Every structure is written in C-alpha cells, then in structure tokens.
Amino acid sequence: MIEVQPDLEVDGLTVQFGGLVAVNGVTLNAGAGSVTGLIGPNGAGKTTIFNACTGVVPCHAGSVRLGPHDLGHLSTAGRASHGLGRTFQRMELFDSMNVTENVALGPEAFLAARRPWSQLACARNQRRDIRARTKEALDRCGIAPMGRQRVGDLSTGQRRLVELARAMATPFHFLLLDEPSSGLDVVETERFGQIISRFVAETGIGILLVEHDMALVSGVCSYIYVLDFGNLIFQGPCAEVLSSETVRAAYLGSDAISEGEASQVASRA
C-alpha cells in the first residue's frame, strides 16, 4: 500500500541578491503522486527557487510548506530531515566513494539526523534498511552493475543517475530534481523519464522537476509552471503550456504577448 505523501506548497516566495530580485513572489503547489514541471529560460530563477525551498539561500519573503510542516525557519539539513530532498544542477556527489557507497550515504545521512548521537554509530536494523534501500535504488536506476566504480570516474549521464538513485534511496517525502537530464543522450533521457514516472507511481511521492528538455517535461509532467525573470508567467496542464504564446515569447525572445494571455496569467496568479 502506498503511503500518503505530502504536497509542496510555495507561497509568495521572494529571493533577493542585494538589489536583484531573483524570484518575485512565486506561488506554486506541487502535489504528491505526480511530477510537476518548473520551466523557464536560463536565469529565470528556477534553481534559486530550489535553493530557497531547501534553505541553501535565504528567502526575503514567502513561505515553504511540506504537508503540515512550515519549513521556512529550518536549515538545509532540517528541511531534508522533514522529507524534502533534492538533486543539484551542478552535481554534488561524493567523488572519492564508489557508486554503492554514494547511494548508501543518502539514507545514512538521513538516519544520522534523528538524534545528535545518531551520527556516531549505525544500529543493525538501520544497516539492513540502508542496504535494502540502496539495492532497490541501484536496481531502479539500472546502475547496480557499476556499484564498485568510483563516481569520479563516471560519465556525466551515469553521475546523474547516481545522484537520482541516492535521492530515491533516501526516505524523502518530496523530491526536487534540478535539470536531471542534462548531459544525457536521447535514449538515456527517455529511460530517465520512465524511471521517474515509475518511481512516482510506486511510492506516491511528489516531484518538482526543473528541466529544459521539453520532450522529457511533456512526457512526465502533469502540470507545469513557467518562470521568466523571477516571475511566474504561466501555469497549466502540459498541453496548454506548450501551446501558450506567453511561454513561446519567453523562450524565443518575442515580446508580443497577447492581452488575452496577460489577463489569463494575472487571473491564475
């Protein structure tokens, strides 16, 4: 039976770097059991939203909630131990370790956060749990055969899969995936989409996906938010977003946005 997982609710999130408003009052709701897309041109503020949600950068205003928990006052580690996991656009792997060790350290770090002394030693049942989760994640991502290879020696695509496997092995309730398919070829991206979809269907957790590959986005996302210059410019089901003039304008640089589209954005925001 699938455990009921929480939604991620971001309300009026604003992030400033000095005088630059990188994210301007963004509100979004990413539900459990589905993949929600967050797209936009480079510099739109997608990764900054991830960083703000996970406490890597401070928020100027707004709130981040995971189910009943307000995460706003928590550190990065605190948010993770409440179940908000993420991957990074610039991959953050433990380069001196092999693939299995990398994946296993995800749930291990999660369990180490339970008590201050949990960092010192690992109970036998926890060790069993970590081993089982690691094996399942490695199999799910198809990287079990390369378990003994050092991640520093892997290709970008393989490293992406290791990072995804580590996030999947950790008992998170919601995942933020930051451009997970960059560096992957077409076949790998397609497989990647299948892995994500199956994972969501089987575990019921929600995923917020930042991605440039529109084939992947349209393949896995049920609902999409579009950002430009830190503002939410459009949101809706996949087909609606893909046919939107506003979104095209943001991506292709045209400033011809119809009045109808503008009012639609305003009413939705």
Place this chain on the structure above:
Amino acid sequence: MSLSPSLPLTRDADGALALSRQALLKAGGVAALVAIGLLLTAAFSLGPYVVTGIADGSVYALAALGLVLTYKTSGIFNFAIGAQAAASAYVFYSLRDTAGLPWPVAALLAVALVGLVGSFLLERIAFWLTGASAAMKVVAAIALVVLLESVLTGVYGVATIQFTAFLPSRGVHLFGVTILVSQIIEFALAVGATFGLYLFFKRTRLGVSMHAVVDSPTLLALEATNPVVVRRYAWAIGSCFISVSGLLLAPALGIDVNIYLLVYIAAFGAAAVGAFSSLPITLAAAMGIGITMNVMSDKLSGQTNTVLAELYTQIPFLVLVAALLFVPKAKLITRGADAVRKLRPATTFPAPVVAMGTLVGVGLALAVPFIVEPAFVNQYTTGIGFAVVFISLGLLLWTSGQISLCQMAFAAIGASTFGHATAAGWPWLGALAVAVLVAVVAGWLAAIPSFRLSGVYLAVATFGFGLLLQNLIYPTFLMFGQSDFVNIPRPQLFGINATSDRAYYFVALVVAALCALAVVGLRRSRLGRLLRGMSDSPLALEAHGANTRLTRLYVFGAAAGIAAVGGVLIGGVTQSAGGTPTGPFGYFNSVVLLAVLAICGSQPILSPVIAGLLFEVVKIYRPFSSAWFSKYEGVFFGLGALAVALAPGMRLSFAGRRTAARDGRSPVTERTRLALPPPVRVSSPGAHP
C-alpha cells in the same frame, strides 16, 4: 567582488551624479570614529602612542595590502609574508651593513631581489596551484614559511640582529606631539599605496584586468589579455609592498624571522577585517591595530601579571580570530575554488597486504628497544607521540577535509591537564582520560570557526586560535603557569613499573596502537562515512539531512582528544612539559606538522607513522644527525611539502606543453603541411617591369 571601493557617487534616474545614502553613512561613520579618537587622544594625553601606533599600523597596512592583492588575484593566501619581509630586511642588512652600500641602493636592491625576484617564484607557485584543493594550497603556503624560516635562521642565525635606523629620525612638533620624519614617511607610504592602488584599479587597463582576473581568468584570456601576466604584476606589486614593510620594521624590531612571523599576524588581522578584499578598510584596520597596541602597552605597563602586561601583543591575534568569526560569511569568498582538483582518496591496499604490513610493522616496533642503542629509545618514543598527533591531524585533513594549524596546542592542553591531574593524585590512566576530555572541549571550541569557514580561512582561524592559546593560556595556571613547567610522570600500571625508558616505550606503543585502532574504527563507522562525505561535498550531506556542524564538532573533538594523548606521550619522555614557542608544543610545530604529513601521503595510519619517524627519529641517524641537517631540516620539509603540493599542477603544465609540442609534429599535422602547396610569392605591383 571589488578590490577597491565603489565611488560614493551614483547616477539617479536623470543620470545626474548623486551621493549614495550608504556611502554617506559610511563616510559619516568614519568621520565620527576619527572625531571620537581625536577627543580621546586629547583627553587622555595619548598623542605619542597614537602617533607611534599610526606609524606601526602603516607598516602593517603595507604588508596587508600586499597580502590582499595577491590573495584576490591568485587565491593563494601568502602565509609567508612575515618570512618574506624578514628576508628583505636580512638582505638589506647584508648589503648596507656588511657590504657597505649606501642605504638607498641597498634598500632598492633588497626590494628588487626579494620583492621582484621573489614575486616571480611566488607567481609560478600560484600558477601550479591553480585548481588545487584548499588543503594543498595551505600546504604549499605553509611549506614556504617552513622553508624560508629554516633558510634565514640557517644563514643569519637565531639571534636578533640589531639594525640602526636608516630614515631621518629628527622630530616635527605638531599639536604638542613630536612626530618623527620616519613616521611621517611610513604613514605617507601606506596612505599613498592605498590611494595609488585605488586609482590604479579604477583608471588603468592593468588595474581593471586585475579585477577581471579575480573573477574569471578564462574570460580575460578570451579578451586577449594574458591572465598570467596580470597575476605576475599583482604578485610583483604585492611582494614589493611586503618587502618595503620588512625594511621599515627592521630598526624598531631588529631582524629576527621568528619575530617577523608573529608581528605580521597584524597584517593578517587587518586583511581579515577588510574581508581580504577592501583596501581602505584594511588600511584603517591596520592603523587601528597599531594604535590599540601602543595605547594598551602604555596603560598595561604597570601590571605585575605578565600575561596582562603583555596582553597588548595579543591584539593582532584577537582581531584575526574575531574578524574571521564575525565578518559576514558572504564576504569571505574563497577564490579559485571552482576548478578544484579534489584530493585523490588514499590507495586501498588488499587485506592480505594490510595484514602482512601490520604484522611486520608491529614486529619491528616491538623489536626497536632491543636493536637500537639505549640512548635512542627515548627518541623513538617521542616519534610515537608525534605519530599519534599526526594521526589526529590526518583524521582532520584527509578524512574530513578540515584544516587545523593548532594541533600542537591540543597536545599541549593534553600534556598540561595530565600534569595537573597527576599532581592532584589522579592515577595515570585517569589523568589521561581527563586530559582527553579537556582537549575534546578545546577541540569543540576550535571547531566553531569551521561552522562558517573552510579551506584557507579555517586554516588562518585555527592558526590564530593556536597563537592565542600559546600566548594567553599557556602561561596561566590553567596550563604551564609562569614557571612554564608541569611534571609528566611515567606510569605504574597494574603493578608494573613503566618508568624506565624501555618500559615507557612499550606503554607509548600500546597507547599509540589503541589510538590507531580507534581511528580505523571511526573511519569504518557511520561517523567515518559522514566525514568522508563531508570532505567531498558538505552540501550533499546536508541536503540528505545530516547536520554537518555536529559532524565538525565530533571530528574536531576526536582529533583534539587524540592529539592530547600524543602530547602526554611526548611529555612523558622528558617527564615534563612546557610551552616555549621553540619547544615541542610551540605554535610553529603545528605548522611544520602539516608540511611533514603532506610529504608522507594520505594513508590514515601509515602516513602518520612515517611522518612521526621522519619528524623525530630520522634525525638521530647519519647523515641526518649532522649539525648542518638539523640547521636546515626545515628546508627539506618545506621543499618536500612544496613538491607534493605543486606536483599535480606542474605535471599538468608540462604535459600541456608536451602535448602542444607533439601536436606541432603529429603525423596528421605533418601530412597536412606537406599536402599544402608551397606558399606563392607574390611580388608587389610596383615590382613588375
């Protein structure tokens, strides 16, 4: 990040220039501080001390400006500025006092030789360190300090050389205070250097390029400006500033490289207050340090407590540590951290090899007291004690990616606490446990900077922490006291008397083996895995829920505890311990330890054992037992550590050149060249008949 301040002028919506509110506030604050300073100076008749303080501060400022300039353009924190300044002063002394050259010529030659030629070498070192890990950058900088200190004390001796003034020493009376012309010159040089650098960065192409090389050398290269040349100029300017400051300090201090190393911490402190970035704040901070030290020296001169009376000498260290703890983290940007060649993990040997090696090693260690001369047994025991300290340093450096330059301070805490505990009637093992516990608490304190600092900043902070302990706590009753001595008795364990040299050797060996086993166990535990993860990517660890602050507390505490055990073992050899800077617990040994460990590799146990032997035992055998070697052992340690730190960069650099050369004569290139028709010589139109 800007090396110079922005102009206090902004353009408003109409494009008109207007003073920004923030700049006005800053200017107002500075004016208020100056006014308060002047009032206090007049009210308490502090004029002479303020004048001397400004002059001293000016010299620190010159060095600090040099430090900031080179750090921001290369990412290499030049720990060796004190040694570099001392080198200039020594050369100046040789040329003026020994060779009899007129002082202006001698000064120019000293600055040219040490400042300019030195800058070329330093720039090369910085180049080879491009992309190196923070640990290796610190190792290289520390290696330079060890190398220069050894060369200078080897050549010029350890005694302070008295040096007569060379600048005019007549006085000028101003507001009832006599100001020496030399002080005016020093002040003018510091202010001129700051203002000159400000204009240089704003107005010249090279200055703007230095801004660019700070942020992106690759982009600068794409704009057809060679970043290496730009950095070379930055190192030349910075090194010359440091050299000049060394000359200016010589008449007041005399010339002694070890004194220079300490005095130049004031420059570190000033640069830290300016977040290793702002030139005017650095200048102001250096002046502030100079003034505070001089005023406090007057006010504390009547104190009978020597620690209190000498408190003014600790101002630079206090400023350094406080600045690193309180300067906003966002301003302490680590330069050149993006393209990092991460440290390769230590080679894992197959289990049979490890088992065989351990058996042979333990067998040899057990045989030592029976095969070496009895007089040498104590030296081996000291080596074991240092091996334990090296194990603790290795745990921090290689396992968790943290840098500590205060490891001998933890050892000293262990030794002194053990001494007090045994004096209070505690048994040997109980006293050892107390020593470990106290050191663990000290380790937690030292870990606090690591919550917000990493890499070179953490190294500087721990260096400051060690110096503060040495100067403020070592002489108190808490540690070695005014007598600078605590008794470290040897054990009588389980009815066995281990007070003989041979018996004590075996006790030390067993204790060291237990420490080694503890570290092996720790590395295999959850904490060990978290430490390795933190070394690779603290962010990834946090993103999975682990509290890395707690992890840092654990590892610093564990390392301090192990170092304390090492300290007790070292003290037990002579059955006493003291805190003299030149003794085993002196701050400089913490620096040398890092260099020696770097030479010996990154194995968790094997490398520290080799380092312990290299540091303490090798010197009893020929040719290392010669006076010449003991005089210059720092040269070997320094060169060795420098080679380890630079080797990967040098290999890449030379491999790049070889590749380029090979490209020029590759079969493909050759075929392409031969296939091309010979160039057609076209005569100029006017050449036709």
